[in-house]
Amino acid sequence: MVPPSFSFTEYDANYEANGAALLAVCDDDPYCAARTGGDAAAYVRGVLDTLEYGECGFAASVGLDRNHFRQMAGAMLLWAYDERAFVPALAHRLERCEPRDAAVFEHFVQVPNPLSGLSQGGLYSRVLGTNIGLSELWEGPYPDRDEAEALVANGTWALGSSTGYLDRSSFWPIYDEAPWGDTFAETDLPVLAINGEFDPASTAAGAQLVGVHFDGPNQHYVELPYGSHSFTSPTWDGYDCGLNVFWGFLQDPHADLLDCTSDVRAPDFGRGEPTAQWLFGTDHLW
Numbered sequence: 001m002v003p004p005s006f007s008f009t010e011y012d013a014n015y016e017a018n019g020a021a022l023l024a025v026c027d028d029d030p031y032c033a034a035r036t037g038g039d040a041a042a043y044v045r046g047v048l049d050t051l052e053y054g055e056c057g058f059a060a061s062v063g064l065d066r067n068h069f070r071q072m073a074g075a076m077l078l079w080a081y082d083e084r085a086f087v088p089a090l091a092h093r094l095e096r097c098e099p100r101d102a103a104v105f106e107h108f109v110q111v112p113n114p115l116s117g118l119s120q121g122g123l124y125s126r127v128l129g130t131n132i133g134l135s136e137l138w139e140g141p142y143p144d145r146d147e148a149e150a151l152v153a154n155g156t157w158a159l160g161s162s163t164g165y166l167d168r169s170s171f172w173p174i175y176d177e178a179p180w181g182d183t184f185a186e187t188d189l190p191v192l193a194i195n196g197e198f199d200p201a202s203t204a205a206g207a208q209l210v211g212v213h214f215d216g217p218n219q220h221y222v223e224l225p226y227g228s229h230s231f232t233s234p235t236w237d238g239y240d241c242g243l244n245v246f247w248g249f250l251q252d253p254h255a256d257l258l259d260c261t262s263d264v265r266a267p268d269f270g271r272g273e274p275t276a277q278w279l280f281g282t283d284h285l286w
Contacts, residue, residue, distance in 0.1 A: 012158035019157035032269035089285035107281030190253035196227025
């Protein structure tokens with residue numbers, strides 16, 4: 001959910017900022033912080049810097065480089081929940097770089113990127129997406145090319161979307177945006193606006209502006225703690241907060257919303273067995 005002022009010019013920077021915010025949760029987790037030195041964002045960047053020099057031979061031998069790491073990290077940041085914990089854990093393994101980690105690296109590079117399926121659907125069109133993006137969602141100030149490329153090259157999470165739009169903006173024939181394109185809709189209908197705290201695509205800061213605008217009777221803004229671009233928001237009691245808020249609103253948009261955001265648990269930066277089995281082919285993230 002984004003306000004009318006949204007622009008893809010800030011997209012890559014938003015990934016880096018929200019990824020750093022997520023890693024601050026690792027800093028507050030004793031188990032994670034003990035393995036990353038208390039500043040997980042700086043720790044991961046430092047480890048990724050060493051990949052460029054091939055300091056971990058086991059990783060280099062299977063093609064695990066910074067770009068592969070970043071593409072997977074950005075994909076998980078967009079849609080996942082506990083799975084995002086792989087980022088500091090894999091950095092820890094890359095720094096350790098022992099024979100026991102070699103099989104993890106080999107398994108990891110064979111896991112399909114979870115975003116790859118988006119382009120395979122029958123409704124996906126890169127041409128249409130570019131046409132709308134550059135015509136309606138590409139507004140200045142525009143990024144400096146060198147700075148934009150450096151942000152991605154030295155980043156942990158950015159997918160290169162801003163630089164891609166920047167490349168195509170030099171030749172793409174854009175259409176004139178509708179006169180109402182930069183304004184909020186006006187309505188007294190019930191509204192439920194939900195956004196994740198760490199959503200890199202539609203940031204919480206932008207979504208909050210939507211919540212400020214739609215503030216009438218039966219109009220609600222709900223921000224899911226630790227959340228990504230999906231509604232995933234597990235609670236300590238075992239139910240999903242965002243899903244139940246959404247379902248309750250559909251049943252009766254005039255009723256009070258379920259108040260559950262304070263019950264949402266933080267991502268699991270510990271053993272993480274399901275994530276480890278999927279991404280690492282082992283039973284322990286670390």
